Amino acid sequence: MSAEILLKNVRLIDGLREQPIERAAVLIRGDRIAAVETGEMAAPAGAQIVDLGGKTVTPGLIDTHVHTVTIGDEGLKLFMANGITSVRDCGAKLELVLAIKEALESGRKFGPRLYFCGPLLDGAQSSLPGASGALMTQNVPSREAIPAIVKPILDAGADSLKLYFGLTADLGEAIIRYADGRVPVTGHLGYMRASEAVKAGINGLEHISPSVFNDVCPAHLRFGPGTSMAGRQFMERLRAGWLGADFSAPEARALIDAMARRQVAMGTTMNINWLFRVGYEGAARDRDRKYIVPKILSGRRETAQAQGKLSNPDWDLYFSRLDQAIIDQERRALEKQQEFCRRLFEAGGLVVGGTDAAINYPPPGFSLMRELELLAEAIGAMNAIRAVTSKAAIALRKQDDIGAVAPGRFADLVVIDSDPLADITRMRNISAVFKGGVRYDPESVLLELPVNPNYPS
Template sequence: MEPSRRTFLSWLSRSGLVLAAAGTTGMGRTAEADQRDVLVLTNATLIDGTGTGPQPNTTIVVAGNRIIAVGRHETAPPAGVRVVDLRGKYVLPGLWDMHTHTMDLEQLLLPLYIANGVTSVREMWGTPYVRRVHQRIASGQVLGPRMVVASNVVDGPHSMLVNLWGKVSPEQVRTKDEARAAVHRAKRDGADFVKVYSHLDDDTLSAIAEEARRLRLPIAGHVPDKLSVVRGSDLGMRTQEHLYALYVDVSSARDEIRTIIRNTPVDPNDPFSYFFAMRELERQAIKSYDPGRAADVFAALTRNRTALSSTLVVLKLFTFPPELVRVPEREKYVPKWVVEQRWALQSVPPDRQEENRAFYEASVRLVRDAAEAGVTMVAGTDGGFLAPYILAGFCLHDELELMVRIGFSPMQALQSATRDAARTVGLGHVSGTVSPGKFADLLVVDGNPLADIRNTQRIHAVVANGRLIDRAERERMLAKVEEDAKHIPPPETALRAAPCCGPSRF
């Protein structure tokens, strides 16, 4: 054994820190560690994601890409070990964004995630491009967030996603056999879960759910318009996105509106019209919110452990006036053609602004009521660059701020992007909290986010997969994104709409 390794292990055993359990990957890293692998963060105030309050004077020891010890050390680390004094700083688990779309521009989006402390994402459309990016990150070729990657979107006939991004299109299934085959293709492609979409019917979603269970693949995505959220939850949806269908199911007019939906055909030549018709019905439905009916729905979601990703930043995009959506300082991080073509915001007539405000308030009440009833909420954004100003990394902090504004505690908001997010994707044993044995993904900030959630944006440093990115390196990363954005030409095929929620037409 090399002297440096022996010295380090001796210190670790005498330090008084809580160590990774014997036999875990973290302890394996410890046994192999030498001075070059080890990072010791000292004098931090830790907010570990478990719900425990701030823990001052905490030391976190990282070896390779794992946390191997956490606590208060009683003896100084040995000479030669890299020690970073975080006195006055707060350390959080690296953040998860549970609804992202890295459809292009990886050279811009990946560093923006990391620079913002978003060290893990759930990619909601597993295109070939996204799968290649995932492989490059996993192999260490590029620095980027950990990715949980969906299948290709599985939708019913006449999907609005056909050729949405160049030649990329969803799986369109009409029969149970086609639905099962789509699940097998997802498994073959290495998808982490099956993404389901709005035009599926009960037969096809049931077939997807049955085959996915058999192949041990979770399902998540949009509740199909013709199904209830409870039916989707009963079939095993791990998460449901954007509150779609929920508005109808908590309405006293539910049955009448469901009849209208069943009788509304999709125009194959204009599927977006159907999408907007469904969203308008939801706007009408929430006007007759029924708390008793909502309680029954929330109980079912809680019983089935179905989480909601409410994507409040998308709700804000669709309901707030342009001047409250636009964030000019973010425009430098994307090509000019994105700002001009994708991020153009239309003015909203005064009467529609009032309707939008009422819809927003009704929506946030729905989210609050669901959370108070025990439904798990996970932070997702539709982030990337496709929806106006919902820019990779930055938008997750926007989501957390919106959650607190509408009534969540800062701790609840943080856990929606840490512990609860990791648990929802089945990675709670390696991610989501700061504890020995877990991935070394950390966010270091200059202020207490439990006092002001906006302090998550006061970023001092990030640890991504064990790599420390200090303030200077972070600033260099952002400067490079800004410079690279100036030289990226538009794609040959224009994007027709955002991949999940459609254009901001509301």
Template sequence: MDAADSTAGNSADDDSAERNSGKPGKKSTRRRFLRGAAVVGGLGLLAGGGLVGHYVATLYSPRAEPHRGRLALTGATVLVGEDLEPRTDTTVLVTDGVITEISDDGDFTPSADTETVDLSGHTLMPGLIDLHVHLGFPQQEPGDELGATDMPGVVYEMARYVPSARRALLEHGVTTVRGLGDDHTWIIEMRRMLRDGDLEGPRLYTSGPLFTTPAGHPVATFGVEPDSGTVRLPSTPEEAREAVRELASGDDPVDLVKVVQERGDTESMELDPIPTEILEAIVAEAHEHGLTVTAHWGSEPDLTDALAAGVDGLEHLESRGVLDGWPEELLAELVERDIPVTPTLAVTEVAVSAEEHRVIRDRLAELYEAGGRIVAGSDAAVPGVRFGDGLHRELELLADSGLGPHAALRAATSEAARVLGTDHIGAIEVGRAADLLALTGDPLADISRIREVASVYRDGRQVV
């Protein structure tokens, strides 16, 4: 379920359809927002002389220079390595933004030029990784409507590359995100600015746009314009290959490819999935360029299609897909191929009944017990799922769905880094980036303590 999937409609008919399907009504305000609030058009708001200064001053870019020098974080219980092994009274030394030493406090002797921060009584862990966000969507509560008077502020927020979202993510200890469906030009530019230090915020990996069909999600469900930069709609295998090549080449290629393979709910809204030959062409071309492919899916036939095409990851876990239990052969394939599943439980929690959600969580527990690979993503900013806070809720739900606190934390750190294909983040190890989260409590004992953020470091810079 993506950021479009839980938006309220504007009419009684839309509301009824939404209750039955978890899909938005066709007249949702957010649909009109996507039709009219292009970033380029929004930049026209800056024409007034006074707004130019305000635009620059509120970009949320306090970062001046990368971290330089030596920083010792002492006294904490440190969750070390990819397995998050707790070590008490431990010092982590950071040099020029990189972890260079992990030692017992008694074995560490700081040099005269070392800045020392006492974290006694704290837990120090890797920064969190949210593998499923949509940075181009405004944060709302369920049932909220975007009116005409809201549009200038929403567009202005996008024109500044969503400073409120970037700030909220860091304040919740989220130091890396993976964007799975945003305007291509806009999200690639934001990634460049974050990388170059022009903006403050988490690391950004992105698929750019997503691949779907003219009668598929989010075009049919959410009114995303077919010619927008948010979607690609190839009608032949060669068009599909060409679209992937375009995204995978140039100075700023995407980090992965996302496809939407969903038939919808036949009782309320049928959707067109990507034809098999086109889906296979997308996956094959992405793999030729060294890119992984992750798939949004909803039902068992969608899952069968995605796995047959060779996708590398799966997004969401919805009741209509596994309501009656996992098909034995599909469950075995998920485990054998070690395919990461991002269940986005925080989204379904606000979209379905408590009974349905319990079924989804039971199916997740079955997948995990069978040896399935679970990773963490919030799907913010679906209404009710806010940036940063949504990932905290996701971790609580994962822990309570059979994973326990330890595996849940790994799902948002070392396991998430594996999905991103990087050993630069995701663990407190010598040689990795100093993306660190200090908590006042112990999340291994109580996962809800993940909310007790004391400080956050991004490449050794204290950002919270």
């Protein structure tokens, strides 16, 4: 008989219902949830009983879009400290992500359950140059090349496939057809339009900002072969496009309807622009800055040094400052993305909150807390929580295992000290995290982590 734990006196947000259960009991048996009941539950003989005194329990959170190869062991720990018990790696060379997965499953590394896409399937030319490109991308030069590239990824046990920016519609469609529904196909699109991908049967889109751009933004700004993602020009184009986005235009409405009808997951990743919400001063003071991971810090230090910008005391956050007028525009562009998210949700669409945890700010784990805040503004706190639990599990096609506090699923749980439905920022008040029935203390995980030397003490 495996170990049993009865959690009693629980305020349960199970990930499925629209309302919490004010008084519930959850029975954990081994690494799975055995039973969930409203009110009292008789404890089985020998079960450990934990009275949570009315604290809130949610399913373990899911980040559907991370890059484990860029964040190091510290990044993996930050997920757990923030209640994220499952992540999907959304782009990494196969051998690199397989090594991390093996280390997590054998217990040599501490972190969440890891699902993965394998490499970013890009067009004939790489649209992500430099070091990140070398770690993450795989070029697909032609239709004929697809089986030799994609079969090994599926054979290695990939949970999803990821289409990337430089892929043409023709190649994207051919990969979706080759995958034939065996795993969900998602995409950070650029040249291929979201409407084309949805029609071809794609299952998910990553990042509201670039992936739906060609269907909702003014025609003269749209991406096409030759558009580079590098540099300021791309940022300017994205910003201008989003400021000019018109969701009542026929193409935008058709996209939203088609995504809702086919339940194409929209992985939002809006937190990437969090800095524009709080400004440079806000980010410099922000407590999450303390945990920018060493692997990312050292990369940024090298870049700052090469550009002669180490004298800027905030090089860990940004290299050069944009004008306040531009920051204001970026903030409005982000609001438009939140509006897209709300419209898709109201049309019955599948909104899922990934983060792209790979970049410096906000750091891994904390980035999902920011995503939750942006989602809650758009679709409400309960729907935001579902977007990172049960809805995320559906997008990953892992709803038998994760995403809800329900019998049969893994005993992945977050215990929260106060009510996150009243104020979503309380999702940070985590007193315990369970992964597979094993309890962790988030405070002690954080205490083991190195502190960013740039963080003002």
